[in-house]
Amino acid sequence: MRDHSLLQSLFDRKSVRAFTDRPVPDEIRHLIIDAGIQAPSAGNQQLYTILDIDDQAIKDRLAELCDHQPFVARAPFVLVFLADTRRWLDAYRAAGLAVRDPGPGDLLLACADALIAAQNMVAAASLLGLGSCYIGDVLENREEMTELLGLDPLVLPVTLLVFGYPAPEQAARAKPPRPRREYLVQKNRYTPRTGAELRALHGELNPGEDYDSWMAAFCERKYMSGFAREMNRSAGEYLKAFYSAPGP
Amino acid sequence: MRDHSLLQSLFDRKSVRAFTDRPVPDEIRHLIIDAGIQAPSAGNQQLYTILDIDDQAIKDRLAELCDHQPFVARAPFVLVFLADTRRWLDAYRAAGLAVRDPGPGDLLLACADALIAAQNMVAAASLLGLGSCYIGDVLENREEMTELLGLDPLVLPVTLLVFGYPAPEQAARAKPPRPRREYLVQKNRYTPRTGAELRALHGELNPGEDYDSWMAAFCERKYMSGFAREMNRSAGEYLKAFYSAPGP
Numbered sequence: 199m200r201d202h203s204l205l206q207s208l209f210d211r212k213s214v215r216a217f218t219d220r221p222v223p224d225e226i227r228h229l230i231i232d233a234g235i236q237a238p239s240a241g242n243q244q245l246y247t248i249l250d251i252d253d254q255a256i257k258d259r260l261a262e263l264c265d266h267q268p269f270v271a272r273a274p275f276v277l278v279f280l281a282d283t284r285r286w287l288d289a290y291r292a293a294g295l296a297v298r299d300p301g302p303g304d305l306l307l308a309c310a311d312a313l314i315a316a317q318n319m320v321a322a323a324s325l326l327g328l329g330s331c332y333i334g335d336v337l338e339n340r341e342e343m344t345e346l347l348g349l350d351p352l353v354l355p356v357t358l359l360v361f362g363y364p365a366p367e368q369a370a371r372a373k374p375p376r377p378r379r380e381y382l383v384q385k386n387r388y389t390p391r392t393g394a395e396l397r398a399l400h401g402e403l404n405p406g407e408d409y410d411s412w413m414a415a416f417c418e419r420k421y422m423s424g425f426a427r428e429m430n431r432s433a434g435e436y437l438k439a440f441y442s443a444p445g446p
Numbered sequence: 447m448r449d450h451s452l453l454q455s456l457f458d459r460k461s462v463r464a465f466t467d468r469p470v471p472d473e474i475r476h477l478i479i480d481a482g483i484q485a486p487s488a489g490n491q492q493l494y495t496i497l498d499i500d501d502q503a504i505k506d507r508l509a510e511l512c513d514h515q516p517f518v519a520r521a522p523f524v525l526v527f528l529a530d531t532r533r534w535l536d537a538y539r540a541a542g543l544a545v546r547d548p549g550p551g552d553l554l555l556a557c558a559d560a561l562i563a564a565q566n567m568v569a570a571a572s573l574l575g576l577g578s579c580y581i582g583d584v585l586e587n588r589e590e591m592t593e594l595l596g597l598d599p600l601v602l603p604v605t606l607l608v609f610g611y612p613a614p615e616q617a618a619r620a621k622p623p624r625p626r627r628e629y630l631v632q633k634n635r636y637t638p639r640t641g642a643e644l645r646a647l648h649g650e651l652n653p654g655e656d657y658d659s660w661m662a663a664f665c666e667r668k669y670m671s672g673f674a675r676e677m678n679r680s681a682g683e684y685l686k687a688f689y690s691a692p693g694p
């Protein structure tokens with residue numbers, strides 16, 4: 199009943215960004231995709247569509263639009279996860295029903311369905327010996343992304359996954375350490391962390407590093423960066439289609 | 447390398463809503479939580495906080511606020527997943543940095559981190575013999591939920607998971623069938639489904655059922671229901687805190 203070897207694979211999985219030339223056979227692609235489709239889903243509705251990107255020109259463009267990450271174009275197996283609030287709407291309308299527009303709750307449920315399916319695929323890929331990497335940057339550049347992927351205003355790319363057989367140097371790379379659970383889990387109610395707690399967490403993960411200067415560099419590279427600002431602009435544009443939904 | 451028996455657990459997992467009285471030992475709780483913390487996370491930032499709900503009065507209230515589902519109150523192990531766009535902001539500010547407000551992109555990344563961690567926990571729980579169920583309804587009733595869980599305006603409950611040892615009738619229940627991948631995966635570009643495709647999908651999953659009447663009942667029970675409207679209202683209120691983020 200208690201199988202620690204799969205558990206271990208959930209613990210050991212780390213992002214892989216460089217792949218060998220070994221192709222990913224259709225049988226393996228299908229197993230990975232099917233593991234995702236079997237994941238939990240709100241009301242068993244699968245509020246997502248997955249784009250399987252096998253057109254090299256589209257991969258090349260995705261690599262550019264996702265904050266210029268060339269490894270996306272070199273990955274043998276690339277999936278874009280679309281939160282799809284349109285498919286069921288179309289299904290209702292095909293039955294002649296008059297329905298409300300999707301709202302922000304529908305969108306968040308659809309994002310959840312897509313991400314839960316994605317993580318089942320990551321777990322399946324690990325077991326099959328494939329590496330994977332999430333690309334959250336697919337949220338950027340809404341206008342070009344919409345054109346490239348033929349998106350509908352009610353369909354939003356919530357994440358992108360690349361898969362492939364890990365290049366040797368990737369297999370050898372150490373997994374970046376995670377915080378201990380004491381820093382991420384609280385009992386019953388949310389409590390903001392104190393400065394002392396945040397410094398202690400940082401100290402455990404980055405021994406010997408000065409808090410203030412490390413945090414300044416990290417903040418500049420991540421939170422205040424051009425790509426983060428672009429992601430917020432672009433996500434804000436996607437969300438506009440969901441603001442106008444009527445209340446109860 | 448290729449272990450299909452382990453893969454099988456990703457395929458077989460189904461929602462479990464009734465649990466035996468058998469308690470979940472701390473060792474098992476910790477394994478499940480740690481599997482989630484080891485999941486992929488944008489920039490290794492873990493943009494979430496997990497609330498471990500062991501106060502029965504809070505469980506009881508959560509069961510009510512999550513669309514009146516009493517089994518939530520009876521589950522031995524209950525976790526609320528908060529998309530937390532505040533923790534890093536506090537960390538930057540503790541270093542004396544002046545930073546922008548979080549925007550919709552930050553929020554969606556945080557939701558992704560939380561959901562990816564949640565699904566690793568679901569996979570770990572399955573392997574350990576525990577059942578689980580997602581409760582998306584935790585998005586409802588923002589005002590009461592904020593009060594109950596002490597939420598910050600920058601912290602949003604994106605999902606809730608209950609875990610426990612499955613009651614015998616749950617173990618015997620058949621898993622609802624999923625669509626074949628042909629209905630959920632498209633090549634390279636998004637294409638809305640035709641009415642004929644949607645009818646074919648429905649026919650495969652619900653053999654012998656009349657499309658129009660099945661869809662009318664489902665739409666009324668799910669999409670046009672009070673809880674769906676409340677979820678959209680409530681999610682819209684949560685999202686307001688993220689609209690005002692400046693562009694690039």
